[in-house]
Each structure stands twice: as structure tokens, then as C-alpha cells.
Amino acid sequence: MSDPSTPGSPGSPASPAVSDSSDHIDPQVLVTYLTKTRWFGGKGRPYDVSGVRRIGTLSDTGPYPRVVVLLVELTYSDVAAGAEDAVELYQVPLALYTDPEHRLxxxxxxxxxxxxxxxVHAYDALHDRQAMDRWLQAFGAAAPQHVGGLDFHRLPGHDLDLEAVSTLFTGEQSNSSVAFGEDAVLKVFRKVTPGANPDITTHEVLTRAGSSDVAHLYGWVSYGEGEQMLHLGMLQQFLRTASDGWDLALTSVRNLYADADLAAREAGGDFAGEAGRLGETLAAVHAELAKGFACSSVPGAFVAEQMRQRLTAALDVVPQLAEHESSLRALFDxxxxxxxxxVQRVHGDLHLGQTLRTALGWKIVDFEGEPxxxxxERVLPDSPWRDVAGMLRSFAYAPHAVERQYTDVDDEExxxxxxxxxxxxxRNQRYFVGSYTGGELSADELTLLDAYVADKAVYETVYETRNRPTWVEIPLRAIARIGASR
Structure with a gap:
């Protein structure tokens, strides 16, 4: 990394111009801050803070804190200048106090x-209840508001609890979420990109349609207009008592393994019914998305060529894929x-961790697409089988994740x-697909499903090789089964 005390040239063709209007802030302070956060995606890459701009001020007067929103531009030196991933923008909301606030x-x-x-003493605003109250109040009006440079939009149909106290969620990585009592949750997008965020646009369509299969959107905050507009965050229904779908699946597997004499259909924690209901939920969401967004079609040859290209790239990373190359290419043929x-608007990154089980049924969350x-690319229409395949692969991962918790067992066990x-x-894949389709699959549908499952598994082999090498056998076994079954 070059000397962070000397910011580089502000702005880039890929982002809104980021000036040095906040050059009173030492860039090294932001480097240190970004490095220790969970959500910063540039860890390990060499970069400069090439621009810092204050884009919003939620409180100029009144009691402290003053709440400001910074847009921090990073320029990476490990790729060519002008490359798509050479510049990234991160949103950094700050709470500014003249005296130290030791609670923060x-x-x-x-x-x-x-x-x-x-x-001033600067703190991450999302940790400060006084600061987050400024965000909540800005959403208070039913009509759109322009507050301190930011635009706060509301959807009709829900009266916000403007007295609610904020609580920052822990454990998230790519974004940050703050609950306001039991009423609403604000997701703050940390890495931002010019253009409409599909998490907002998809939720807006589903909310306006009255879908009961998602957490309803209450509003969102944006900066700027046109192609350079940035979506900064979204306010939506807080499903406080919901259970995570991935956790429920793992519990079902643990219940199965607790009794060595039971088959999956006999276990007390059998998940098949839930898998079926989840398939129905996805089908309903896809139907609403087909109504709310443009639908079209693409040649199968076009889709197949994309999959072939991803396979070719994966072969350079995962040598074990070579023994399955011929069967995969035959499938893509x-x-x-x-x-x-x-093709239509789809979720794009669907797995059990993107689902919540409530007392009223399943909800599908996080429509941002593949991070x-x-x-x-994330806003392009895709085949609904992309989402189906993602869920089928998630069902395949659950038993493996539980099995790895058993370390003191013999080979037979x-x-x-x-x-x-x-x-x-x-069993769960069968119930899920059966409920999703409502009938038998045609030969073309079987081919599409197999191809999308294989494409997802190829992606997983690359991910596992780079991040969890001991897990790469999970997607490799799935690819081998696909090749042997057709």
C-alpha cells in the first residue's frame, strides 16, 4: 500500500466523483477502521484511499451527535487501472461528538x-442509539424527504414506531443491520455501487403486490440521481421471532443422527414437510416476480456457453474437476x-441461509444476488432454475456440515x-422440487435443472478450494452423481 497520507486522484469513470472535501480526515484513520470491520471486502488487497466525501448530514443543529455519512473511495493496485474492480465505494456513517463518549x-x-x-471524536454511527434515531426520524414522513443531501423514501401501509430504540445486529459480514425495537430493521449497505440495488427494487415489487413470502419493504435511502444514484440502505419489516432456515435444517440432521436406527422419513425432526412448503413459497415468489419485471428468453446455446466458460476457468483452480469434464460438457451440450x-428476475443467490421460518410460513430474504x-450482472434476468439449484445444493451441504462435528467415530459409523x-x-430435494413444480418435469426441464445444479457445484469447487480445501469433496461428489445419473 502506498502512503495513505497522500490521497490519489479522486473519482473514476465507474463511480460518482468523490472529492477531497473531507480532506481534514487522515486517510490512515479510515484504513485502520476498514481493516478491523467484518464487512470490508478488500482485506488482503493493496489499495489507496483515493477520495473521501461527505454526502449527507442528518443533523446540523440541536443536541449532539452530528450524524454524517461519508463515501470512501478505494483504488486497488492489484488490477489494471480502469478495470471493473479497480475502484470500490464504501459507505461510512459517523456520529461526531465534541467530547469523548466512552460508552462508544x-x-x-x-x-x-x-x-x-x-x-470531534468520531464513532461508527450504527453503534450509537442517538445517532440511529436521526435515521429513524428521517423515515418518519409518509412522503419522500430530502434530508441533509440524502433522500428518504417510504412505501404506504405501515406506521413506523418513531419511539423505537435501535439495536445493532452482530455477525453480519457484507452489510450492517439495525433493529428498531420490534417494529423495523434498517439494512445499511456498506459497499455501494451506482445504480438501483436489486434488494430494494425486488422487495418493492413484492411488497406492492402484497406478497406474504418476504419481509415487507417500508422504505429506503438514496443519494444522487440517474445512473450515478446510490442506494444506501433499506428499512423493512422486522421478523423478530423467525428462525433461520439453515439452522432448522441442521437441527433436523442432528435429530436424525442422534438415533442410528432411524431413516430420514422416520426421524422426529423430519424436514420434508418444511422442504415442500419452501418449494411452494419459492414458486409463489417467482410468479410475482414474473408479473413485476420483464420476462424474456435466451437460447439454450447461450446459457450453455456461459457454463462452459465457467467450467474452463474452474479447471485451472480445481484439478480434480478434470475427471468430470467430459460428463459436464456433455450435459452442457x-x-x-x-x-x-x-428468464426473469430471480433471487440469484438462494440457499437455506436466505430463508426464515415464521409462524405464518416461510419468508425469502436478501435479494441482492451473488455478491x-x-x-x-445481478440485475440481469436469469432462469428460475438458478434459484432451485441453489436450494438443492444447500440441502446437500447440511448433512456434511453436521457430519464434520463428529470427530470421534469409527469408519463404519x-x-x-x-x-x-x-x-x-x-428426500428433501424431492419434496422441494415436487412442491415447486407441482408435477412431473419434462425432459428439457430435467436437463435445465441438472445443468444449473452442476454449474452451481462447479462454482462451489472453486470457492471451497480457495477457502475450505477439505470441503471440496462435497461439490465434487455431487458432480460425480450428476454425471452418473443421466
């Missing part, structure tokens, strides 16, 4: 001489023979548990 020591960012306030593949993809885990996976 854990969220301290730095202190500096602010042109409007003099010397069958996909290429399909004349047209219907590794550019925003321009491990093999027995593995076989029952495969039965659990197949």
Missing part, C-alpha cells in the same frame, strides 16, 4: 479538526440443444451416518 469506545474511529465543529430458456458479481445423510438430502 468499542466503535471509536478517530478524532480530527472538523471545519464545522472543531475537534444437451442444454445447448434447448431452443429457448425462459461476487457486478451489479450490472461414519459411513452409516453419511448414507443416511444422503437419504435426508434426496
Amino acid at each position: 469506545d468499542h466503535a471509536f474511529i478517530g478524532w480530527w479538526d472538523d471545519p464545522g465543529m472543531g475537534w 444437451r442444454l445447448a440443444a434447448i431452443e429457448e430458456v425462459p 461476487a458479481k457486478a451489479l450490472s 461414519a459411513d452409516d451416518r453419511h448414507e443416511r445423510g444422503l437419504e435426508w438430502t434426496a
Whole structure:
């Protein structure tokens, strides 16, 4: 990393111009702050803080804190200048106090001489209930409000509890969420990209349609207009008593493994009914998305070629894929023979961790799409089978995740548990797909499903090789089964 005390050239073709209007802030302070956060995606990459701009001020007068929103531009030196991932923008909301607030020591960012306030102590605003109350009040009006440079939008149909106290969620990585009592939750997008965020636009369509299968959108906050507009956060229904779908699936597997004499269909924690209801929920969401967004079709040959290209790239990372290359390419050839593949707005990154079980049924959450993809790709129409495949692969992962918790077992017991885990996976996949489709699959639909499952598994082999090498056998086994079954 070059000297962070000397910011680079502000702005880039890929982002709104980020000036040095906040050059009173030492960039090294922001480097230190970003490095220790869970949500910063540039860890390990060399970068400069090339611009810092104050884009919003939620409180200029009245009692402290002053709440400001910074847009921090980072320029990476490990890629060519002008490359799509050479520049990133991060949103940093701050709570500024003239005196130290020791209750916020854990969220301290730095202190500096602010042109409007003099010397200030800066804290991450999401940890400060007084600061977050300013956000909540800005959402209070039923009509859109322009507050301190930011635009706060509301959807009709819900009266916010403006007296609610904020609580920051822990454990999130790519974004940050703050609950306001039991009424609403604000998701603050940390890494922001010019253009409409699909998490907001998808939730807006589903909320206006009255869908009961998502947490309803109450409002959102944006900055700027047109192609350079940034979505900064979204306020939505807080499903306080909901249970995470992934956790429920793991509990079902643990119940199965607790009794060595039971099959999946006999276990007290059998998940098949829930898998079926989840399939119905996804089908209903896809139907609403088909009504709310443009639908079209693309040649099967186009989809197949994309999958072939991803396979070729994966072979350079995962040598073990070579023994399955011929069967995968044969599958993609069958996909290429399909004349047209219907495409529409989909979730794009669906797995059990993106679902919540409430007393009233399943809810699907987080419609941002695959985080590794550019925003321009995430908003493109795709086949609904992309989401189905993601869920099927998630069902396959659950038994493996539980099996790895058993370390003191003999080979015979491990093999027995593995076989029952495969039965659990197949049973839940069958119920999920059956409820999603409502009938038998045609030959083309079977090919599409197999191809999308294989494409997802190829992606997983790359991810596991780079992040959890001992897990790469999970997607490799799935690919082997696909090749042997058709």
C-alpha cells in the first residue's frame, strides 16, 4: 500500500466523483477502521484511499451527535487501472461528538479538526442509539424527504414506531443491520455501487403486490440521481421471532443422527414437510416476480456457453474437476440443444441461509444476488432454475456440515451416518422440487435443472478450494452423481 497520507486522484469513470472535501480526515484513520470491520471486502488487497466525501448530514443543529455519512473511495493496485474492480465505494456513517463518549469506545474511529465543529471524536454511527434515531426520524414522513443531501423514501401501509430504540445486529459480514425495537430493521449497505440495488427494487415489487413470502419493504435511502444514484440502505419489516432456515435444517440432521436406527422419513425432526412448503413459497415468489419485471428468453446455446466458460476457468483452480469434464460438457451440450430458456428476475443467490421460518410460513430474504458479481450482472434476468439449484445444493451441504462435528467415530459409523445423510438430502430435494413444480418435469426441464445444479457445484469447487480445501469433496461428489445419473 502506498502512503495513505497522500490521497490519489479522486473519482473514476465507474463511480460518482468523490472529492477531497473531507480532506481534514487522515486517510490512515479510515484504513485502520476498514481493516478491523467484518464487512470490508478488500482485506488482503493493496489499495489507496483515493477520495473521501461527505454526502449527507442528518443533523446540523440541536443536541449532539452530528450524524454524517461519508463515501470512501478505494483504488486497488492489484488490477489494471480502469478495470471493473479497480475502484470500490464504501459507505461510512459517523456520529461526531465534541467530547469523548466512552460508552462508544468499542466503535471509536478517530478524532480530527472538523471545519464545522472543531475537534470531534468520531464513532461508527450504527453503534450509537442517538445517532440511529436521526435515521429513524428521517423515515418518519409518509412522503419522500430530502434530508441533509440524502433522500428518504417510504412505501404506504405501515406506521413506523418513531419511539423505537435501535439495536445493532452482530455477525453480519457484507452489510450492517439495525433493529428498531420490534417494529423495523434498517439494512445499511456498506459497499455501494451506482445504480438501483436489486434488494430494494425486488422487495418493492413484492411488497406492492402484497406478497406474504418476504419481509415487507417500508422504505429506503438514496443519494444522487440517474445512473450515478446510490442506494444506501433499506428499512423493512422486522421478523423478530423467525428462525433461520439453515439452522432448522441442521437441527433436523442432528435429530436424525442422534438415533442410528432411524431413516430420514422416520426421524422426529423430519424436514420434508418444511422442504415442500419452501418449494411452494419459492414458486409463489417467482410468479410475482414474473408479473413485476420483464420476462424474456435466451437460447439454450447461450446459457450453455456461459457454463462452459465457467467450467474452463474452474479447471485451472480445481484439478480434480478434470475427471468430470467430459460428463459436464456433455450435459452442457444437451442444454445447448434447448431452443429457448425462459428468464426473469430471480433471487440469484438462494440457499437455506436466505430463508426464515415464521409462524405464518416461510419468508425469502436478501435479494441482492451473488455478491461476487457486478451489479450490472445481478440485475440481469436469469432462469428460475438458478434459484432451485441453489436450494438443492444447500440441502446437500447440511448433512456434511453436521457430519464434520463428529470427530470421534469409527469408519463404519461414519459411513452409516453419511448414507443416511444422503437419504435426508434426496428426500428433501424431492419434496422441494415436487412442491415447486407441482408435477412431473419434462425432459428439457430435467436437463435445465441438472445443468444449473452442476454449474452451481462447479462454482462451489472453486470457492471451497480457495477457502475450505477439505470441503471440496462435497461439490465434487455431487458432480460425480450428476454425471452418473443421466
